[in-house]
Amino acid sequence: MNTAAPVLVVDDEPSICWALEKMLTQEGHRVVTASSAEEGLRLAAEHRPVMVILDVRLPKEDGITALPKFLSATGDAPVIIITAFGDLETAVAAVKNGATDYLTKPFKLEDALRTCRQALRKSRTVAAPVQTQPMATDNAALVGGSPAMQQVFRQIALVADSDLSVLITGETGTGKELVAAAIHRHSRRADKPYLPIAPVALNTDLIESELFGHIKGAFTGAVDDRPGLFERAEGGTVLLDEIGDLPIGTQVKLLRVLEQGEYCRVGDIQPRQADVRILAATNSDLHQAVGDGEFREDLFHRLSGVQIHLPPLRERTEDIGVLCHHFLHAMNYPAAETAIDSALLAELVKRPWSGNVRELKNAVGHAAVVARGRSLAIGDFPPPKPGRDPASPSTRASVDHAVREWAGEAIARWEEQGEPLHAQFLTAAEPALLRRVLEHTGGNRAKAAEMLGIHRGTLRDRLRAYGIDD
Numbered sequence: 273m274n275t276a277a278p279v280l281v282v283d284d285e286p287s288i289c290w291a292l293e294k295m296l297t298q299e300g301h302r303v304v305t306a307s308s309a310e311e312g313l314r315l316a317a318e319h320r321p322v323m324v325i326l327d328v329r330l331p332k333e334d335g336i337t338a339l340p341k342f343l344s345a346t347g348d349a350p351v352i353i354i355t356a357f358g359d360l361e362t363a364v365a366a367v368k369n370g371a372t373d374y375l376t377k378p379f380k381l382e383d384a385l386r387t388c389r390q391a392l393r394k395s396r397t398v399a400a401p402v403q404t405q406p407m408a409t410d411n412a413a414l415v416g417g418s419p420a421m422q423q424v425f426r427q428i429a430l431v432a433d434s435d436l437s438v439l440i441t442g443e444t445g446t447g448k449e450l451v452a453a454a455i456h457r458h459s460r461r462a463d464k465p466y467l468p469i470a471p472v473a474l475n476t477d478l479i480e481s482e483l484f485g486h487i488k489g490a491f492t493g494a495v496d497d498r499p500g501l502f503e504r505a506e507g508g509t510v511l512l513d514e515i516g517d518l519p520i521g522t523q524v525k526l527l528r529v530l531e532q533g534e535y536c537r538v539g540d541i542q543p544r545q546a547d548v549r550i551l552a553a554t555n556s557d558l559h560q561a562v563g564d565g566e567f568r569e570d571l572f573h574r575l576s577g578v579q580i581h582l583p584p585l586r587e588r589t590e591d592i593g594v595l596c597h598h599f600l601h602a603m604n605y606p607a608a609e610t611a612i613d614s615a616l617l618a619e620l621v622k623r624p625w626s627g628n629v630r631e632l633k634n635a636v637g638h639a640a641v642v643a644r645g646r647s648l649a650i651g652d653f654p655p656p657k658p659g660r661d662p663a664s665p666s667t668r669a670s671v672d673h674a675v676r677e678w679a680g681e682a683i684a685r686w687e688e689q690g691e692p693l694h695a696q697f698l699t700a701a702e703p704a705l706l707r708r709v710l711e712h713t714g715g716n717r718a719k720a721a722e723m724l725g726i727h728r729g730t731l732r733d734r735l736r737a738y739g740i741d742d
């Protein structure tokens with residue numbers, strides 16, 4: 273009989289308790305379950321579990337409020353919070369109240385398993401619970417219900433309170449700057465300055481002076497001493513936007529700030545200390561830039577310890593409705609909730625949105641002006657911008673990112689199962705290509721085979737192998 277301390281699952285949905293119990297039992301854990309926080313706390317005191325999995329929405333006391341009690345009842349065992357819908361504020365509240373990690377329903381069991389394993393491995397160094405920040409103002413709020421955005425919220429919550437550098441990647445207009453601001457807002461530096469800067473907007477000579485400041489006479493026009501960004505942001509956070517455009521010489525100096533917390537004003541030899549958290553954002557492929565010798569590999573590794581990727585809007589079209597409502601609300605549009613009906617939403621979802629959320633926000637603003645208070649119609653929106661060139665650097669960057677993510681997991685599986693990676697990759701990627709091309713040809717296989725550059729028979733065999741019924 274397994275007498276080890278159990279894992280405690282607290283959820284009022286029997287199916288979730290059942291699935292988690294089965295999964296954890298297979299991992300060799302004993303599991304006890306409860307359907308309310310009150311019952312869970314009683315079991316926690318009785319069994320001293322090694323880990324708690326706690327639902328947010330429970331019949332009486334909710335999971336976030338009960339979380340500190342579970343921590344004290346278990347002597348700070350790791351707690352994983354689960355919720356049906358996570359917004360950024362819930363994710364941050366959970367982590368700030370001491371949760372080790374966060375899962376959003378519906379979750380895949382393999383993700384839950386990975387999270388549980390990590391939580392059990394992690395040594396607990398939980399800071400005392402901190403008051404959560406007030407709700408963000410509408411303009412700064414980051415919204416989205418897609419699994420991809422839920423993952424972004426979770427990542428923000430997990431890194432916010434540390435001093436780690438974070439590399440935020442994604443195409444233009446996907447919300448990178450908003451993510452940086454949210455990390456700052458939810459960090460312990462929140463009452464100190466947050467200064468975003470885009471080196472690309474500056475003359476190359478001015479960049480170092482802008483970042484590190486200068487002393488009088490350092491160069492023509494330096495008529496007096498001037499503090500730079502790192503000094504002005506003392507104690508706070510800086511966002512280096514478009515980090516890929518930083519000149520290589522400046523990259524060395526930035527690395528020094530990251531590694532030793534030290535820099536010199538231009539023209540000065542006296543090192544100064546910087547107490548600043550550095551966030552960086554890019555919409556270009558930094559890997560490629562490293563390969564091309566345009567970006568220092570050491571700086572890339574130093575910056576990308578934590579990476580948050582924002583997928584393009586066309587890959588998370590579930591967010592379009594929520595975003596439209598959010599933008600209409602923010603401009604106090606009459607009946608914002610019902611101003612976009614499902615037929616209009618279906619039209620909007622089809623658009624390429626190459627300018628991502630920024631383009632959507634502008635389009636909604638435009639439509640709201642044209643519609644002047646009535647429900648919106650497709651004719652109120654500006655015409656769609658053309659889609660993207662599949663060979664463009666930003667498309668390549670997002671494909672590259674997705675493939676690297678996939679490859680990381682496949683390599684881990686290979687270590688266990690030894691299944692050849694190339695065959696696995698084709699099986700993972702090819703069905704989407706075939707489906708998309710067939711969609712385009714309206715199911716015409718001859719045309720699809722011609723476009724794909726493969727024989728019709730080969731196409732037929734592949735479709736059969738993947739169980740694709742066009």
Ligand SMILES: Nc1ncnc2c1ncn2[C@@H]1O[C@H](COP(=O)(O)OP(=O)(O)OP(=O)(O)O)[C@@H](O)[C@H]1O
Pocket residue numbers: 411413414415416442443444445446447448449450451513553555595598629630633
């Ligand atoms: N998830 C979101 N929720 C609400 N607003 C969003 C979201 N994502 C982006 N926006 C809005 O879209 C606009 C563009 O966002 P942001 O400037 O953060 O994008 P970016 O990725 O930094 O773009 P760029 O690479 O061009 O600098 C902003 O007005 C921002 O408020």
